[in-house]
Amino acid sequence: MSSTPGSRPSTTAIIGWLIAAAVLVAIVVLVALNAQSVWTSFFPPEAKSVQGQEIRNLYDIVFAIAVVIFVVVEGLIIWTVIRYRRKPGDDELPAQTHGNNLAEAIWTIVPTIIVIFLFVISWQSLNKIETVSATPDLKVRVVAGQFQWSFEYLPADADAKSKPIFTVNAPLGPDGGLVLPAGQTTHLYLHSLDVIHAFYVPQFLFKRDVVPNTDAVHDNQFDLAIPASGAGQTYRGQCAELCGVGHRIMVFEVHALAPADFQAWYDKQSAAASATPPPAPSGGQAGPPVNVTAQGVKFLEATLTAPAAGFTFHLDNKDAGTPHDLDVLDAGGAKVFDSKEFPGPAVRDLPVPALPAGTYKFECSIHPTLMFGTLTVQ
Amino acid sequence: MTSPSTALTTGDPGHAVVEHSPTAGLAHDSRGGISNPILGMLLFICSEIMFFSGLFAAYFSVRASTTPWPPVQPKDLAEHFNLHAEPWFAGILTLILLTSSVTCQMAVWAIRRDDRAGFIRNIGVTLVLGIVFLIGQVYDYATLGFGISDTTFGTTFYTLTGFHGAHVFGGAVMLSVVLYRGLAGQFSARHHDAVEATSLYWHFVDVVWIALFSTLYIL
Amino acid sequence: MATTTLTPAASAYRSGLYEWITTTDHKKIGILYVINSFLFFFIGGLLALGVRTELAQPGLQVLTNEGLYNQLFTMHGTVMIFLFIIPMLAGFGNYVVPLQIGAPDMAFPRINALSFWMLPLGGILLLMGFVTGGAASAGWTSYSPLAQDRVGQAVNDAAGTGQDLWIMALVLIGTSSILGAVNFLVTIFKMRAPGMTLFRMPILVWTVLVTSVLVLMATPVITSALIMLFIDRNYGGHFFDPVSGGNAILWQNVFWFYSHPAVYVMVLPAMGMISEILPVFSRKPLFGYKAFVFATAGIGALGFSVWAHHMFTTGSVYLPFFSLMTFLIAVPTGVKMFNWIFTLFRGKLTFSTPLLFALGFLSMFLIGGINGAFSAAVPVDFALHDTYWVVAHLHYVLFGGSVFGVMAGLYYWFPKMTGRMLGEGLGKVQFVLMFVGFNLTFFPMHQLGLAGMPRRIADYAANAGWNDLNLVATVGGFIIASSMIPLLWNIFISLRAGKIAGDDPWEANTLEWATSSPPPPYNFDHLPEIRSERPLFDLRHGRAGTH
Numbered sequence A: 001m002s003s004t005p006g007s008r009p010s011t012t013a014i015i016g017w018l019i020a021a022a023v024l025v026a027i028v029v030l031v032a033l034n035a036q037s038v039w040t041s042f043f044p045p046e047a048k049s050v051q052g053q054e055i056r057n058l059y060d061i062v063f064a065i066a067v068v069i070f071v072v073v074e075g076l077i078i079w080t081v082i083r084y085r086r087k088p089g090d091d092e093l094p095a096q097t098h099g100n101n102l103a104e105a106i107w108t109i110v111p112t113i114i115v116i117f118l119f120v121i122s123w124q125s126l127n128k129i130e131t132v133s134a135t136p137d138l139k140v141r142v143v144a145g146q147f148q149w150s151f152e153y154l155p156a157d158a159d160a161k162s163k164p165i166f167t168v169n170a171p172l173g174p175d176g177g178l179v180l181p182a183g184q185t186t187h188l189y190l191h192s193l194d195v196i197h198a199f200y201v202p203q204f205l206f207k208r209d210v211v212p213n214t215d216a217v218h219d220n221q222f223d224l225a226i227p228a229s230g231a232g233q234t235y236r237g238q239c240a241e242l243c244g245v246g247h248r249i250m251v252f253e254v255h256a257l258a259p260a261d262f263q264a265w266y267d268k269q270s271a272a273a274s275a276t277p278p279p280a281p282s283g284g285q286a287g288p289p290v291n292v293t294a295q296g297v298k299f300l301e302a303t304l305t306a307p308a309a310g311f312t313f314h315l316d317n318k319d320a321g322t323p324h325d326l327d328v329l330d331a332g333g334a335k336v337f338d339s340k341e342f343p344g345p346a347v348r349d350l351p352v353p354a355l356p357a358g359t360y361k362f363e364c365s366i367h368p369t370l371m372f373g374t375l376t377v378q
Numbered sequence B: 001m002t003s004p005s006t007a008l009t010t011g012d013p014g015h016a017v018v019e020h021s022p023t024a025g026l027a028h029d030s031r032g033g034i035s036n037p038i039l040g041m042l043l044f045i046c047s048e049i050m051f052f053s054g055l056f057a058a059y060f061s062v063r064a065s066t067t068p069w070p071p072v073q074p075k076d077l078a079e080h081f082n083l084h085a086e087p088w089f090a091g092i093l094t095l096i097l098l099t100s101s102v103t104c105q106m107a108v109w110a111i112r113r114d115d116r117a118g119f120i121r122n123i124g125v126t127l128v129l130g131i132v133f134l135i136g137q138v139y140d141y142a143t144l145g146f147g148i149s150d151t152t153f154g155t156t157f158y159t160l161t162g163f164h165g166a167h168v169f170g171g172a173v174m175l176s177v178v179l180y181r182g183l184a185g186q187f188s189a190r191h192h193d194a195v196e197a198t199s200l201y202w203h204f205v206d207v208v209w210i211a212l213f214s215t216l217y218i219l
Numbered sequence C: 001m002a003t004t005t006l007t008p009a010a011s012a013y014r015s016g017l018y019e020w021i022t023t024t025d026h027k028k029i030g031i032l033y034v035i036n037s038f039l040f041f042f043i044g045g046l047l048a049l050g051v052r053t054e055l056a057q058p059g060l061q062v063l064t065n066e067g068l069y070n071q072l073f074t075m076h077g078t079v080m081i082f083l084f085i086i087p088m089l090a091g092f093g094n095y096v097v098p099l100q101i102g103a104p105d106m107a108f109p110r111i112n113a114l115s116f117w118m119l120p121l122g123g124i125l126l127l128m129g130f131v132t133g134g135a136a137s138a139g140w141t142s143y144s145p146l147a148q149d150r151v152g153q154a155v156n157d158a159a160g161t162g163q164d165l166w167i168m169a170l171v172l173i174g175t176s177s178i179l180g181a182v183n184f185l186v187t188i189f190k191m192r193a194p195g196m197t198l199f200r201m202p203i204l205v206w207t208v209l210v211t212s213v214l215v216l217m218a219t220p221v222i223t224s225a226l227i228m229l230f231i232d233r234n235y236g237g238h239f240f241d242p243v244s245g246g247n248a249i250l251w252q253n254v255f256w257f258y259s260h261p262a263v264y265v266m267v268l269p270a271m272g273m274i275s276e277i278l279p280v281f282s283r284k285p286l287f288g289y290k291a292f293v294f295a296t297a298g299i300g301a302l303g304f305s306v307w308a309h310h311m312f313t314t315g316s317v318y319l320p321f322f323s324l325m326t327f328l329i330a331v332p333t334g335v336k337m338f339n340w341i342f343t344l345f346r347g348k349l350t351f352s353t354p355l356l357f358a359l360g361f362l363s364m365f366l367i368g369g370i371n372g373a374f375s376a377a378v379p380v381d382f383a384l385h386d387t388y389w390v391v392a393h394l395h396y397v398l399f400g401g402s403v404f405g406v407m408a409g410l411y412y413w414f415p416k417m418t419g420r421m422l423g424e425g426l427g428k429v430q431f432v433l434m435f436v437g438f439n440l441t442f443f444p445m446h447q448l449g450l451a452g453m454p455r456r457i458a459d460y461a462a463n464a465g466w467n468d469l470n471l472v473a474t475v476g477g478f479i480i481a482s483s484m485i486p487l488l489w490n491i492f493i494s495l496r497a498g499k500i501a502g503d504d505p506w507e508a509n510t511l512e513w514a515t516s517s518p519p520p521p522y523n524f525d526h527l528p529e530i531r532s533e534r535p536l537f538d539l540r541h542g543r544a545g546t547h
Helices: A011-033 A035-040 A050-083 A101-130 A259-274 B036-065 B088-112 B116-143 B151-183 B193-218 C017-022 C026-055 C066-100 C109-131 C161-190 C203-234 C248-282 C289-305 C319-328 C330-344 C353-376 C378-384 C388-418 C424-450 C467-482 C484-497 C535-541
Strands: A138-145 A148-154 A166-168 A178-181 A185-192 A197-201 A206-210 A220-225 A234-239 A251-257 A289-294 A303-306 A311-317 A327-329 A335-337 A346-352 A358-363 A372-377 B005-007 C526-528
Touching (some): A050 C330, A148 A259, A166 A259, A178 A259, A185 A206, A206 A220, A289 A303, B036 B151, B036 B193, B151 B193, B151 C203, C026 C109, C026 C388, C026 C467, C066 C109, C066 C161, C203 C248, C248 C289, C289 C319, C289 C330, C319 C353, C353 C388, C353 C424, C378 C424, C424 C484, C467 C484
Parallel strands (some): A289 A311
Antiparallel strands (some): A138 A148, A197 A206, A327 A358
């Protein structure tokens, strides 16, 4: 009354198994050749912050337990599958086991103990990470807007709403980024100008969402400490919560400086901020205006035409809270005109010196992939 | 495969059945307890409760993040935001809806006794009260001095009452169908699942209004 | 109401297009669900291939418009979740559940037809975004305020009609799910054959029952959230608008209150299918039937208290509670894993294609469970959240779990649905291709995530060290796509000339195999006695084997 389905191996099936075997061999060979780097790829990068080191320790424990569970259970599956194949022609029924209370109790209780252990150790390490110093060495507000980071350095007695002493507008480069003293604790506030972003530095093993709030007192805040050994290092950071078309370009750098270097940098920045702003550069060769409008992280003009004798960009930045600038690049990509970024909504006149006639590229250096066009100088 | 098997309810194959009928010739699905339509309605009401829970959760969350409540800005609207000031109109609406729930239940009792005239009279009254409630709601909207985009207060108020109103409208449509079928003589003491189901839904709509009234007008 | 005589089984499936469109037969509706879901599976797969092609190499090669990239992954997620996995499992449920409980049809056949037809309609609405100026692009999670914004289209892309169409489509699909859940529950509670007590129901019926409760309680909440989002976008509402007193995190709370239980909606019925298949092909009963039922119910109940583990990094949730709950939900899942393994243990395994896919489910879902536990440890989640690790995790659960389960179910019930067997050779080729391709695609994503690659970026720096792994993932993606060729070819030739299945080709245990293949309208002429959860086994072997 019964048929035995699927007991004959077909040619296609054999081909299938051969493909599988070939791929398996290829993977094993590749892994064996790169054993060291494959092993390290199963771990996060070496943690460069005190909090990150705590997270890394926890990760290592979780990883070890996970590997043991994986090997035991997956091994059990594979062993069972190989061991209990049905032999051809074997029509006898196996023992009809419906269950075993002891076994079932064991595999309910043991996993419960394991997960509760994991919960307890992760809670403990969470408490360490979330600890906030009453007297941090520095307070910085990280401000995120589409698609730009800026860093506001706050007074020592600041709260979430205090005005900054000075602001670093550029997220990247030697003059930009989040500059922090190594070996000291910084208290960070995360403030969003528009949508939700996330402050993420892979080497700190940490991210926290930058959530827009009705009242800045609800802004997320946490402590970050880079060990003294990190002085002179730069770490890459990136927005980790989808925030629109420019999500990908929302990158920043964290520079850790030795405390003395940091103090020098800090003093220079605050001095520059408190100095009276210099009068607008009244270049002698301020030529006729060329209107450019930046809106929605786009230049509304795709092509511009300007006289070779010199001219003035009239840049209208309509993006509230988002800084833009306007640079000109020659055919070889070299920057022939560089302007300083400013947040919108605002209008600035940027006088451009005389340029040789030809075709140039203009771009916003903060959003080069989204904001660019062609400038023809006649 | 001819082994012991219980003869089944459909009887012999080839026996005429009514197509597209859920109960096509099978006896075992009416095994007592509540009927399929009533169980279906109860489950559907569970999902509706969760729908309004979502809206209420949003209301309390938004209310918590807006201080003070009701908002005092913008100034030209602030006094309209204070619904506590004159709850009497909403109070009358509440009374109307409560009364309609009573008449709805009376209709159910009537049809259970096979009192078809009493059933139709009560369903009719329920329907009229429901429509009066809806008209009152529209009148209320027209006289309130703020709109859906006026702060979180306007947004939550119109969303919650609006979706309740839509459910009252849905209930009124169901009552109309029940009334129509009742006039056509389709209900009896034995067959009136649609009446029971509609009345459950109507009571649910009533309960939601009581929650809304307590939250929006009193709390 | 037309009165017709009962038609013989053979001609029932050769009826015309009109009959298929107007049918209220749960079996035809079930097949419509399956076909419709496969169509959307291919659409969602093409969208994923677009994403993987762009990511194969650093630099923007294929998609010069990054907004389009955002549309691709948004629509990939939405289509796969709402138009493939959930309806596919509902389709199998529709086909199999009434048969397994010995019922003639679902409790409300016309509502059943209505729930199905809402799906293609919702799908068309959703995809229309591509031709009306940009589909939804705020991710399948559509976080507010990003998805709420109607100004500054160039910045958000969520400003277009696509996002509104997305909302409408999801409300429609959600309504379909709710009506379907009511239908399943009433069917299961009220339409069981004599002798089919609750604890004799096949496990698939149990999982559909728990799934339906989840859908019934959770889906309305996202409907309310979608409506709030629609009001915010179109009528100047302020629910999620922090500038005017709204709450940006509110969206995440209501969204995940649905979307986490939705994960169980997507995986529980697949678990049920596996639990039907493993016993049949190891010729043993399911090990620990009652424990399995309680574990299913436990997952369902705990499923409502873990939603905020998607929000650990928002700084707005009470971390220890949700961390503990998330860890605890691993326990009932582990119970099931051991029940399955011990069903195989000391069995006599026949390696037909359904069993291969079921074993694929077991071994891959295990990984999806273990890598999920990493994210339950809150500090580790701080490192892994919103990186490719999460993409790996969710695909190991939803692809390694649900899709392998669906494939197992397809090979298992195809004979019942059509009367013909699917070819074993092509089936095994498909399994190997899919298994290899799946692991090549998604395993490297663990390492990418650990190395710090965030989700939802169209491009990455060439010196970030992510190039090789991304290339491997893309190659794997195309291998998965190629595994569809043997499947389609198999279906095509099997429908025309496949081996005739007979009533019960697998020596199975449950009632659907006690009727003809395909079954006649209203399913059964005679039902066997139901004295255990394996009525057909009892019929074949007597009660000797059971205790």
